[in-house]
Amino acid sequence: MLTAEAPLPAPVRAEILALAAREPHPRGAGVAALRLVQARFGWVSTAHLREVAGLLGMSADDLDGIATYFNLLFRRPVGRHVIMLCDSVSCWIMGRGPLCAHLCRTLGIKPGETTADNAITLLPTVCIGHCDHAPAMLVDDTLHGDVDTATLDRLIDTLRDTP
Amino acid sequence: MTPPTERPLTAMIDPAAGPPDCAAYERAGGWQATRNALGRLAPAGIIDMVTRSKLRGRGGAGFGTGQKWSFVPKEPAADRRKYLIANADEMEPGTFKDRLLLEGNPLQLIEGMILAAYGVQAGHGVIFLRGEYHLACARLHHAIGEAREKGWLGENILGSGFSFDIRVHSSAGRYICGEETALLTALEGRRATPRSKPPFPQTGGLWGAPSVVNNVETLCNLPHIITNGPEWFAGLGLGEDGGTKIYGVSGRVVKPGAWELPIGTPLRQIIEDHAGGMRPGYRLRALLPGGASTAFLDATAIDVAMDYGSVEKAGSRLGTGMAIILDDRTCPIGMIRNLEHFFAQESCGWCTPCRDGLPWVERLLDAIENGSGQEEDMDQLGRHARMLGAPGRTFCAHAPGAMAPLASGLKLFAADFAAHIQQGRCPQQPGA
Known part of the structure; x- marks a missing residue:
């Protein structure tokens, strides 16, 4: 089982060192290295952040400045699936507000939270x-458009059943 | 020679079939520009052709592409480390044109990058891709792999002596990364704050080396300019500018979408002919012609030609050319509040007026939209629009961009602001 506290697996460490080696300065691989860790563990724990910082020759605080700057890098655990509902202007015009309220009611959480079953x-x-297909959202790596409450309800059922 | 086509950028894009591979790309006229250019044309000749084509940057700022390149030191790529960077950090709200090009024909971008890199003699290519574009990322990696395998990327391309390769940087969010100096800072593994200029990226860019940052759509035009000639390209535009442009419309129109049209196409034609006009029951009230950081134009401006000069004359900017429609049943204050929430959240936090001013603007708009706005809030909004809107008072163009829809909105929707404050509620919100 993957835990956020264990030392990074050797292949991940090797890959990070390889990313760093192709940069004029290892810190250039910062975002790529953190994304690599997140792809494997779902988020970037403090233990992993420290380890990556060591590999890149940076202080942990310096690297955490990067990790906390970029919104797609998660410094807290997330559920098995992440729904990112667009809140920008075209989606707002096309009704993302009521959709977000529907999602929050159905899931019993607020934006920024994870359901109790960790799904x-x-x-x-x-x-x-x-x-052009607003309202739109990303579910993990997949883009969805023309979202309405019916598609959301179906999607939530599917996600809860998928590991 | 490819017969000149009216829609060079999207001719090969077929969403149902997926992007062309190297062979299909070549059958449709691809790689011809690279064959014509590498080792046959002098790098300075490429820059000259692009200048004569009247191509201007398609990312929003509209700087002349040939002129941008002309500031790069002229040493051959082998003698000096230089970078050519594709800005694929498309994050301007309402904008979805680069995704179309990235997913639909990644080889066209790769060829555009080869040509640009040859022109400025850069040996190193980077595609700075926003982290949310997962499909584009997979397709770019695949296309780069294939291009490398077939010898279009790597050492001594076509025996020309010119070497160039590309890697993809998958970013991890934040709108400001699209600002070219912030993008460079991000690539160096730092928080993406913009840099003071000079030095300009062309002389002191990524890791201090000369660097050119061009938008995806800009780069995708290059193979067609080199293959068909700058005069052909310049002639595609209806007005002063050269080429075609990917225009788009979102909001309550019948068929929201994106279309490649001659640059300078009238806005009315884009909205009525291509987007099918407004949905039944909705009227066009106003619009942002080129993304969130462009000023509102009201419905009477619909006949403006969508080129850089004409939109500026009308009081806004062409920006990304992707229009966002405000209909008569959507609250303009709510829309501006949404826009300012975006800008406040996406401020990098480096300089005080932007970091503290934008959230203040957002709170004032929140209060007005929610019915607790006061008369004096209008003065405060006007002061912010003036102070943050003028260039040079903040470190980069983020805050001035944020103030464009606010300043224009304060004028255009003055009656709506007044009604919100007088009635103590949003008149367009049911049940409020």
Whole structure:
């Protein structure tokens, strides 16, 4: 089982060192390295952050400045699935507000929270470039457009059943 | 020679079929520009062709592409480390044109980057891709791999002596990364705060090396300019500017979407012919012509030609050319509040007027929209629009961009602001 506290697996460490080696300065690999850790563990724990900082020759605080700057890097655990509902202008015009309220009611959480069964985290996102199909959202890596309450309800059922 | 087509950028894009591979790309006229250019044309000749084509940056600022390149030191790529960077950090609200190009024909971007890099003699290419564009990321990696395998990227391309390769940087959010100096800072593994200029990126960019940052759509035009000639490209535009432009419309129109049209196409034609006009029951009230950081134009401006000069003359900016429609049943104050929430949240926090001013603006708009606004709030909003809107008072263009819809909105929707404050509620919110 993957835990956020264990030392990073050797292949992940090797990959981070390889990313760092192709940069004029290892810190250039900061975001890529953190994304790598997140892809494996779902988020970036403080233990992992410290380890990555060591590999890149940075202080942990310096790297945490990067990690906390970028909104797609998670410094807290998230659910098995992440729903990012666009809150920018075209989606707002096309009714993302009521959709967000519906999602919050159905999931019993507010934006920024994770359901008790750890299935779904709900986050707002800025424009995801799908404005001709607003309201739009990202569910993990998949883009969804023309979202309505019926599609949301179906999606939530599916996500709860998917590991 | 490819017969000139009216829609060079999107001719090969077929969402149902997926992007062309190297062979299909070549059959449709791709790689011809690279064959014509590498080792046959002098790098200075490429820059000259692009200047004569009248291509201007498609990311929003509209700087002449050839002119931008002309500031790069001229040493051959082999003698000096230089970078050519594709800005694929498309994050301007209401904008979805680069995603179309990235997903639909990644090889076109790669070829555009090869040509740009040859022109400025850069050996290193980076695609700065926003982290949310997962499909584009997969397709770019695949296309780069194939191009490398077929010899279009790597050492000594086509035996020309020119070497160039591309890597993809998958970013992790934050609108400000699209600002070119913030983008460079992000690539160096730092918080993405913009840099003071000079030095300009062309002389002191990524890791201190000369660097050119061009928007995806800008770069995708290059193969067509080199293959068909700058005069052909300049002639595609209806007015002063050269080429085609990917225009888009979102909001309550019949068919929201994006279309490649001659640059300078009248806005009316884009909204009525291509987007199908307003949905039944809705009237056009106003619009942002080119993304969130452009000033509102009211419905009477609908005949403006969508080129850089004409939109500026009308009081706004062409920006990304992707229009956002405000209909008569959507509250303009609510819309501006949404926009300012975005800008306040996306401020990098580096300089005080932007970091503290934008959240203040958002709170004032919140109060007005929620019915607790006061008369004096209007003065405060006007003061912010003046103080933050003028260029040079903040470190970068983020705050002036944020003030464009506010300043224009304060004028255009003065009666709506007054009604909110007098009635103590949003008149357009049911049940308020």
